[in-house]
Amino acid sequence: MNTILKNNIGIFENLTDEENIKLSTVFKHQKYKKGDFIISENDMVQDVYFIHLGLVKLSHFDSNAKEFILSFAFENWWETDFSAFYNKTKATLMLQCLEDTEVYSLSYDSYLSILSKYHLANYFLEKSIKGHIASQKRILSLLKSTPKEKYEQFLKLYPTLANRIPKSVIAIYLGVSRETLSRLYKRKNL
Amino acid sequence: MNTILKNNIGIFENLTDEENIKLSTVFKHQKYKKGDFIISENDMVQDVYFIHLGLVKLSHFDSNAKEFILSFAFENWWETDFSAFYNKTKATLMLQCLEDTEVYSLSYDSYLSILSKYHLANYFLEKSIKGHIASQKRILSLLKSTPKEKYEQFLKLYPTLANRIPKSVIAIYLGVSRETLSRLYKRKNL
DNA sequence: CGCGCGATTGAGTAATTTCAAATCTAGTGG
DNA sequence: CCACTAGATTTGAAATTACTCAATCGCGCG
Numbered sequence A, B: 001m002n003t004i005l006k007n008n009i010g011i012f013e014n015l016t017d018e019e020n021i022k023l024s025t026v027f028k029h030q031k032y033k034k035g036d037f038i039i040s041e042n043d044m045v046q047d048v049y050f051i052h053l054g055l056v057k058l059s060h061f062d063s064n065a066k067e068f069i070l071s072f073a074f075e076n077w078w079e080t081d082f083s084a085f086y087n088k089t090k091a092t093l094m095l096q097c098l099e100d101t102e103v104y105s106l107s108y109d110s111y112l113s114i115l116s117k118y119h120l121a122n123y124f125l126e127k128s129i130k131g132h133i134a135s136q137k138r139i140l141s142l143l144k145s146t147p148k149e150k151y152e153q154f155l156k157l158y159p160t161l162a163n164r165i166p167k168s169v170i171a172i173y174l175g176v177s178r179e180t181l182s183r184l185y186k187r188k189n190l
Numbered sequence C: 001c002g003c004g005c006g007a008t009t010g011a012g013t014a015a016t017t018t019c020a021a022a023t024c025t026a027g028t029g030g
Numbered sequence D: 001c002c003a004c005t006a007g008a009t010t011t012g013a014a015a016t017t018a019c020t021c022a023a024t025c026g027c028g029c030g
Helices: A002-008 A017-026 A082-087 A108-117 A121-144 A147-157 A167-174 A178-187 B002-008 B017-026 B082-087 B108-117 B121-144 B147-157 B167-174 B178-187
Strands: A028-032 A037-039 A047-053 A055-061 A067-074 A094-097 A101-107 B028-032 B037-039 B047-053 B055-061 B067-074 B094-097 B101-107
Touching: A017 A108, A047 A082, A047 A108, A055 A167, A067 A167, A067 B121, A082 B121, A101 A108, A108 A121, A121 A147, A121 B067, A121 B082, A121 B121, A147 A167, A147 A178, A167 A178, B017 B108, B047 B082, B047 B108, B055 B167, B067 B167, B101 B108, B108 B121, B121 B147, B147 B167, B147 B178, B167 B178
Parallel strands: none
Antiparallel strands: A028 A101, A037 A094, A047 A101, A055 A067, A055 A094, B028 B101, B037 B094, B047 B101, B055 B067, B055 B094
């Protein structure tokens, strides 16, 4: 596990053995099957998840059980219902596995504690800013682009995901009906 | 100026006089008139801006000069074209004043330097996470809501902005034509 | 009073959605 | 190896919704 952290979180590179042991007790390794929910609606969200292996979607369901996907997260991403996690409120988002998935989870208190102990604020700040920039790109795409353009931008941004995610699920992410997405293939060559 | 920083950035509370003086030289106070561009397209974005007074919009223009608004920023917000700022690329977003506006600007190097010297990573991390959560809410709103709901959510989120921003500009932010926004009033009572 | 900007209204159009049904595909068991 | 099934994708047709374009209205300000 520490290898993983060292590889992905540079700041963990130079740790004493003792520190290493402490860290391993803080991260909880968990395995989920395809389809499993890591976070369900109305859960108390205790943890933030580092996706080690697999693929998950973060989505919201409206009162008619219609789904909206906020993001996909896969290897080496951090994901959770951040609003619920930080504000200690009930989850309004669900985190569900699109593939068998392994995560390292970190409780809120542990997050705060390693944040200060290992000076990770800069690491998380960088992640957060990149996330912010990505969110802005997505907002712009939602505002600006036609369904066809949205799909092309998705392929460009996540070339490896196209094969791992059913088209109907991609359609939900794009905010387009699966029929419309399907018809794009015919009209022009995608 | 330091009063402003102390009030808005808690971490600046206990500074020596010497530190205070250093800080004042780092922040550059600038005034803009309504309509002025703080950032224009293709600018090199050297600075991040702390909005002290006023109101700005961050927007993108497509090849047909059609505008899309990513966010509004007003008192006590930090704003810039973050992608251009961090990656040292040319601006694809424009930052324009909707009112006479006063800002304190901070260069990239100064940002890095005060970040480490005053341990502001936690401060900016918190800001960034809040921004991330806000972006997710906006994405969900764009995906999920009808124009009417989008407008209602906007009013709820920014009750004070409704009077400060022309409806046609709000319409752009919502991703709806101004005619559609206008027709909402007739149909049902808002 | 008249100018100019923002807001509204109307009519026609374009695009996507919805609903229903047909087709395709991968995996399973006989 | 084939038939079957469940899930995913595609197709068609009708309905909805917001858009565009054009014209009008309303109001504050010089």
